Amino acid sequence: MTHLLEVKRLSARYYTPGGVVxxxxxxxxxxxxxxxxxxxxxxxxxxxxxxxxxLRLLPDPPGKIVGGxxxxxxxxxxxxxxxxxxxxxxxxxxxxxxxxLASLNPVLTIGFxxxxxxxxxxxxxxxxxxxxxxxxxxxxxxxxxxxxxxQYPHEFSxxxxxxxxxxxxxxxxxxxxxxxxxxxxxxVTLQAQIVDLVKELQQKLxxxxxxxxxxxxxxxxxxxxVMVMYAGVIxxxxxxxxxxxxxxHPYTRGLLRATPHAGAxxxxxxxxxxxxxxxxxxxxxxxxxxxxxHTVERCRREVPALEPVGPAHRVSCWEKDQLxxxxx
Amino acid sequence: MTGPEAPExxxxxxxxxxxxxxxxxxxxxxxxxxxxxxGIxxxxxxxxxxxxxxxxxxxxxxxxxxxxxxxxxxxxxxxxxxxxxxxxxxxxxxRMRRRMQMIFQDPYASxxxxxxxxxxxxxxxxxxxxxxxxxxxxxxxxxxxxxxNxxxxxRYPHEFSxxxxxxxxxxxxxxxxxxxxxxxxxxxxLDVSIQAQVINLLEDLQERFGLTYLFIAHDLSMVRHISxxxxxxxxGRIVELADRDDLYEGPLHPYTQxxxxxxPLPDPDLESRRSRTVLKGDPPDPADPPAGCNxxxxxxxxxxxxxxxxxxxxxxxxxxxxxCHLVA
Numbered sequence: 001m002t003h004l005l006e007v008k009r010l011s012a013r014y015y016t017p018g019g020v021v022x023x024x025x026x027x028x029x030x031x032x033x034x035x036x037x038x039x040x041x042x043x044x045x046x047x048x049x050x051x052x053x054x055l056r057l058l059p060d061p062p063g064k065i066v067g068g069x070x071x072x073x074x075x076x077x078x079x080x081x082x083x084x085x086x087x088x089x090x091x092x093x094x095x096x097x098x099x100x101l102a103s104l105n106p107v108l109t110i111g112f113x114x115x116x117x118x119x120x121x122x123x124x125x126x127x128x129x130x131x132x133x134x135x136x137x138x139x140x141x142x143x144x145x146x147x148x149x150x151q152y153p154h155e156f157s158x159x160x161x162x163x164x165x166x167x168x169x170x171x172x173x174x175x176x177x178x179x180x181x182x183x184x185x186x187x188v189t190l191q192a193q194i195v196d197l198v199k200e201l202q203q204k205l206x207x208x209x210x211x212x213x214x215x216x217x218x219x220x221x222x223x224x225x226v227m228v229m230y231a232g233v234i235x236x237x238x239x240x241x242x243x244x245x246x247x248x249h250p251y252t253r254g255l256l257r258a259t260p261h262a263g264a265x266x267x268x269x270x271x272x273x274x275x276x277x278x279x280x281x282x283x284x285x286x287x288x289x290x291x292x293x294h295t296v297e298r299c300r301r302e303v304p305a306l307e308p309v310g311p312a313h314r315v316s317c318w319e320k321d322q323l324x325x326x327x328x
Numbered sequence: 329m330t331g332p333e334a335p336e337x338x339x340x341x342x343x344x345x346x347x348x349x350x351x352x353x354x355x356x357x358x359x360x361x362x363x364x365x366x367g368i369x370x371x372x373x374x375x376x377x378x379x380x381x382x383x384x385x386x387x388x389x390x391x392x393x394x395x396x397x398x399x400x401x402x403x404x405x406x407x408x409x410x411x412x413x414x415x416x417x418x419x420x421x422x423r424m425r426r427r428m429q430m431i432f433q434d435p436y437a438s439x440x441x442x443x444x445x446x447x448x449x450x451x452x453x454x455x456x457x458x459x460x461x462x463x464x465x466x467x468x469x470x471x472x473x474x475x476x477n478x479x480x481x482x483r484y485p486h487e488f489s490x491x492x493x494x495x496x497x498x499x500x501x502x503x504x505x506x507x508x509x510x511x512x513x514x515x516x517x518l519d520v521s522i523q524a525q526v527i528n529l530l531e532d533l534q535e536r537f538g539l540t541y542l543f544i545a546h547d548l549s550m551v552r553h554i555s556x557x558x559x560x561x562x563x564g565r566i567v568e569l570a571d572r573d574d575l576y577e578g579p580l581h582p583y584t585q586x587x588x589x590x591x592p593l594p595d596p597d598l599e600s601r602r603s604r605t606v607l608k609g610d611p612p613d614p615a616d617p618p619a620g621c622n623x624x625x626x627x628x629x630x631x632x633x634x635x636x637x638x639x640x641x642x643x644x645x646x647x648x649x650x651x652c653h654l655v656a
Binding site: 042043157158159160187188189190191192193195196214215216217218220221240241244245254255256257258259260261268269270271272273275276 | 383384489491519520521522523524525527528531546548549550552553586587589590591592593594595596597599604606607608610
């Protein structure tokens with residue numbers, strides 16, 4: 001079966017005055033029709049950069065895609081011309097960002113901004129696009145959508161703005177929705193609303209979702225499959241149950257142990273010592289080796305490949321066989 | 329040490345903090361008030377950690393600032409070890425400040441970028457004329473206490489990582505050997521693996537110096553982890569206050585119930601089994617709270633009485649307080 005989206009050895013760099021940052025370092029993964037893929041990692045691990053790279057939206061300069069392929073429906077997005085790429089963006093692959101206030105134009109009405117997408121990509125008339133925008137705002141649960149079309153972003157609350165962004169992303173019935181930390185700026189009760197909304201819309205519309213988050217709880221609620229990124233590489237990939245119940249990579253285990261479970265209080269958190277590496281410096285071995293409690297000599301010399309350890313479960317760790325079966 | 333028999337250290341009585349809403353350019357006049365904190369009372373025992381949770385804008389940070397007299401409360405009284413802070417001024421207040429300190433949320437904004445770590449830590453000692461003649465030594469000692477290399481005293485904040493900066497903030501709070509520390513979202517700007525390091529440090533320091541904490545946060549899992557008792561705020565009021573496990577396992581107030589059920593757990597099995605109360609809409613404007621119970625506009629079980637009469641915070645079970653007509 002061919003995948004809807006297949007990323008092969010994708011690498012992206014940021015060329016900064018301080019040096020070359022290896023933001024995304026040869027990552028490969030796939031996404032199927034209607035699937036929800038969770039992408040977890042801490043700040044600076046390359047999760048947002050890899051998502052922006054998918055749409056060729058990395059700010060250039062300083063960012064640049066330096067290698068790999070992004071096969072969408074069999075076509076390599078990196079080989080398309082700008083005009084063809086523009087047709088893919090929003091119509092086929094749409095994105096929702098973390099901060100809706102920064103993604104919306106403050107001097108244009110919400111309605112105008114969504115209508116603009118419909119007029120440009122779908123060739124709709126003003127009337128058609130206005131009706132469709134009303135429908136979309138209703139679809140994402142904005143009460144009284146017709147009258148809110150003419151309001152400006154500042155007249156919307158944080159949760160409503162993020163709903164409007166989702167409406168805009170869904171305007172052209174995309175086949176892939178990339179959600180980059182869309183609930184991080186929201187309170188938990190609003191976060192729950194948005195997570196449920198995206199889940200519901202996905203079932204209704206059958207699109208595939210890549211949900212990027214640092215919050216292991218949100219991912220557990222949403223995703224079918226999860227990838228964990230660290231220092232620009234994927235360190236573990238598994239279906240959601242396997243990742244939380246039988247994680248193999250020491251970093252995944254560390255993250256799970258460092259997260260307080262609301263179901264239990266009191267016991268000490270197990271922190272991961274140290275901090276993530278500087279991606280400007282050349283790392284000879286596994287990027288997690290300096291913080292890892294299972295480091296052996298080989299980890300400092302050679303980079304481990306992402307290799308299968310079970311059905312749909314891949315891990316990049318030299319000690320993965322020794323770490324099998326151990327509890328979190 | 330923290331049982332009900334421990335003596336009380338902090339007492340807050342009917343605390344109110346209103347912010348004026350002004351209109352007009354030439355003739356400014358007050359047209360209303362944002363009731364950020366609207367009559368709250370609680371006590372904190374020596375050596376205890378009281379968690380204060382709520383969503384953005386509920387008044388939890390204003391509560392912290394009003395307790396420390398960083399801004400004068402509109403009404404109400406605050407006692408520290410029997411001394412009424414709300415009556416003190418000038419030198420007397422400054423003397424009490426030695427005993428109460430604050431750790432701020434943003435480790436980037438709360439440290440002066442032009443001062444070295446050593447200067448930041450010795451400034452409180454200079455102001456309070458402490459450790460004269462041995463300030464350098466005391467600074468090194470403080471850095472050691474929070475797990476920073478004392479050799480870094482000459483470095484500037486930008487040379488430290490987020491987690492290390494938060495450690496400087498903690499060391500600064502400890503410099504005057506306070507009894508009481510308000511931690512205002514101390515880890516929400518940090519990554520998961522670093523959060524655990526800072527939380528463990530706060531717990532170690534509490535044990536070592538017998539500190540009393542007011543831990544303000546929106547992350548319910550983290551609050552459950554660190555607190556002995558927890559107060560839940562909504563729109564300027566405390567809606568529920570109880571021992572940690574009572575609150576999380578048997579929440580009485582409908583808002584607490586919804587809040588706890590909205591927290592995503594890092595466990596896909598639990599997540600798929602859990603039933604959730606998703607609140608509709610957004611919190612009302614604190615400048616224009618609804619009649620009756622503050623929560624009645626979003627409450628799934630509100631009855632007529634809730635729209636007319638404001639419920640009082642009452643002790644429903646020993647040590648378990650709730651402000652709701654339906655549970656009293």
